[in-house]
Amino acid sequence: MIINFLFAAIKAGTPLLFGTTGEIMTEKSGNLNLGVEGMMFMGAFMGFFVGFHTGSLPLALLAAFIIGNFAALIYAFLTVTMMANQNVTGLTLTIFGIGFAKFFGEIMIRKAGGSPKLSPEFMITISEKPIPVLGEIPVIGKLIFSHNPLVYLSVLVAVICSIYIMKTRAGLNMRAVGENPAAADAAGIKVTRIKYLHIMLGGGICGLGGAYLSLINGGGVWNNSSVVNGQGWISVALVIFASWSPMKAIFGSLVFGAFSVLQFYAPKDIIHIPNAFYVMLPFLITTFVLIFASMRKSKTGSQPAGCGINYFREER
Amino acid sequence: MSSQSLSTKKEPFIRIIKKTEISVGKTIVLSLLALLAAIIAGGIFILAIGQNPFEIYTTIVKGAWRSSMATKGTIKIAIPLLIAALGITPAFQMKFWNIGAEGQIIMGGIFATYFALFFDHLPHGLLLVIMFVAGMVGGGLWGLIPAYFKTRFGTNETLFTLMLNYIALYMIKFFIEGPWRDPASSGFPKIATFTKNARLDQIFGVHAGWLIGLVLVVVLFIYLTFTKQGYEISVVGESVNTARYAGMNVKKIIMRTMFISGAICGIAGMTQVTGAAYTLGEGVAGGVGFTAITVAWLSKLNPLFILVVTLLFSMLEKGCSVMQSTFGLSSAVSGILQGIILFFILGFDFFTRYRFVFRKER
């Protein structure tokens, strides 16, 4: 029972982990992109579309990643080069992305003459199956080593991003850009290039999260109306909860995932809490995290100082 | 030293220079140019999906206004968007990034619904006034919370208001599944439909929300332009230090303004439940709060422009839904077109502040 619950929590947390990691990469370079929901929607469509036509998981993921890059490129161009308001541009990207995915989703449905379904072979590729040997370990085998391949990918991406941010030269440069672009610029860092790269990388990772939703959560069938149902927004919240660290995001996505499925596993006869509270809880907790962080006035583990502000070198 | 290689290095082809500011007239011309460019870009998109842009555009415009039914539909879409965009305006004017309109709309809806469900024995007029006030209080409180923490601890308002959207959304879920569930409904839990007594009256065939919206346009315009409080909002938005210097109580102003901002959004929620849906559902805000932000920003926070832009957006939305039946194209195209228009206007805004300088060929 508990294993099933945690298993389901991991499954529900994975798309959030993608979205959160993507948004962390974006925010760490000094840009608050509120277009995660839109980028995930676009990734969901492209991932499904390519998976549907080619039957190849790598190609599907690549397509989702690239469309995420593309969506983020629009955002990057507008905010970095054209210096448009980041909040508004992000929201617009969400409107655009949802429209994009639903529009082409419907064309896909019409062409397929009904809801498009992924091929059975494809479904096997993305199904949950125990990893040989490791999967046979009791409890842990089921809990950790019996997932669909994308779950491992999400953790891998988060770990790589974490190492990248904290341990590499490029990661250091990117943090500097996010905190104080003027200082980074004076140190000879190409601020514009770094912002573009990380916004696009972040968008790509968000796109992967979208692909997870359409391929895995959708059960192999394209559902035009509710592929991405607020997961993008939850990811933005999770960034705060994870205090801008992809490693903490792994844990955070598990917590958020757990709350979203808790209503199906909680012993209802013992605990009488309305379902709505389970799903609300992550947001409440995040809000408190946000408040406490501001009360402590901590410099670390809070939003990069340059977030939300566009940089223009000759500003005076 | 690598100066050897650098000595031949050319200047970049384009660089950006800050402009001395330009006049209002030029700004409007630029906005219109942006709109034109967006329409052309949208046209190219339509062409790319194998349709005739002229036909599609005509259908959208006609579709939105072709009959009194369609017109009413367009206006119905416009009402919450207009009110919420007006609600965003004072907060944004103050550079308080309130992206919590969605949640404030919802709280307005919840507070109003409470009275609609449990006080519908009151006389119609009184009940509606109470619901109106309740909606304002609900939305206002939801705006006040982040303002309090912002002034007290400096808590980031963008993220805070974003969180409150979801907390509000799940509150609806709570009421629907719990205390306010309609016992008569079988299957899917929902809240009972309001009785006739608790519904907003119609004026010219559309619920009175449009009148409220228009009144708010005028009131807000006057409030922001001519009143002392409006002046305070502008100064705080300009510089908190200047406001303190002028002897203003900045914290009070931020809290008051956010209450007003939330309260107006709350009105949008109230009109939605009592005028359009006659019940409280999870879709009461349905993303309007987010679209409203883009509308307000696009209109440069001017209530009169907001009215125009709202009508444009509503027309797009309504017109695109018509397209579905005429051309078999998904109504979601409205999201794409809205996005394109917004992208272009956001991009063109650059030219009001900066200009490009091209490298002179030597």
Added chain:
Amino acid sequence: MEKKKNETMAIELKQITKTFGSVVANNKIDLSVKQGEILALLGENGSGKTTLMNMLSGIYKPDSGSIFINGQSVTINSPEDAIRLGVGMIHQHFKLVEVLSATDNIILGAKEKGLFLHKSRSERIKDISKRFGLNINPEKKVYQMSVSEKQTVEIIKVLYRKADILILDEPTAVLTPQETKRLFEILRRMKKEGCAVIIITHKLNEVLEISDRVTILRKGESVATVDTAKTSAKELTELMVGRPVELSIEHPTNDYNENLLEIHHLTVENEEGVNMIKDITFDLNRGEILGVAGVAGSGQKELCEALAGLLPVKKGAVLYQNENIVGKTPNEIIKMGISMSFIPEDRLGMGLAASMGMVDNMLLKKYNEGKGPFVSKKEARELAKRLVKQLDIVTPTVDTPVRRLSGGNVQKVLLGREIESGPNVLITAYAVRGLDINSSYTIYDALNEQKQKGVGVLFIGEDLDVMLELCDRIMVLCHGKITGIVEAKATTKEQLGLMMTDAAGAKGGKS
């Protein structure tokens, strides 16, 4: 960094011009520095020193003119290019990332091999520190550092990049005399290593102490370059201000003899909780201009803001006719019949609303007058129009956003509004900073006029010559304490200079 000392110029700037909008910040400037030489770039505030150096460090791009480094013509498009050319600049406002450690800040953006940040990275930092006698804790986060520590990090950062051309923008403005001494030792050592050093300053004694040559800028033009050994403070001053030192600021006298403000044992903390004003006692009389001199950051800003009620007072009292006004809001102070006017240092960020026009700015302190919820703009418009005439303010219309006006006109708008409110006490912080001579004189005249009306003026200044002429008494602040209050007529610049650097020994008290 081994370089032969030869006669190739490390830097040569030819005919550099840079404009911002309609303001010409640099006009056809020539400048050169040899290897192993320290050049002082001298000029008043707003003479274009920082702008010029920012073009060398890649922050700004010149509109025209050419730059030669080690004899090669170069184009510097970005700070990155500048670093590659060996140019390192230490900005007045440090360009450090607060949440990162010293080490991280130093290696930031350095072009080095390797994907990962190695533990051994601090070895070279240690080497450099040793070689130049610098001392920092490499793991300390920048936000926990003192100003001088931050400066040290900036210096190591530049050395780490093997820069052989070093530019320092007003490096001593925030340093204690001891720290300044240490900095100069470092600079001399760099000179010995063959580096070319440019130091931006407006302090004559430092110029004479450290530099080999001096280039003087005035109003965006280079007026002269002289050998330090062959010049004097007097000559430099004349070159800098463009006229003989004998300023002809009027100094009217009057026979008001009344105490206006008494400040007792005032202690003020800044927002970070550091005591910036430490237990100071002085008074301000009716009909006098009391000058406040001191090195930048000695507590001037905090003193002004505390008196104006913008910063809470930690201890002490401010008596206005024997009534304590500490703890009262600006509004309450006004209601007591005290009209205190404050011309802050940051004119557009504090005294005015930058994107509003003159009319709306006239309302800033008065918008709340009158009954009803509406703002009445009629009087403000008339006032704005009157000020335009009285003070020769150049503006397209009275509704043009004030940030589009030139610095002098902005100051006139601000001062005009404050004077119009008929104050008893007028506090001005750096009232003529960035203003040309004519505008400055307009301001001096206006202040004298106020003085003759019986207003007590507190004049925070930086140009000692001006203060000696204009003020009746001068109070000197050093590290938040009063080192002396002297009659302007009975003192000299040198004496003031000594008090500013605390050399005379700190003695709180009245003259």
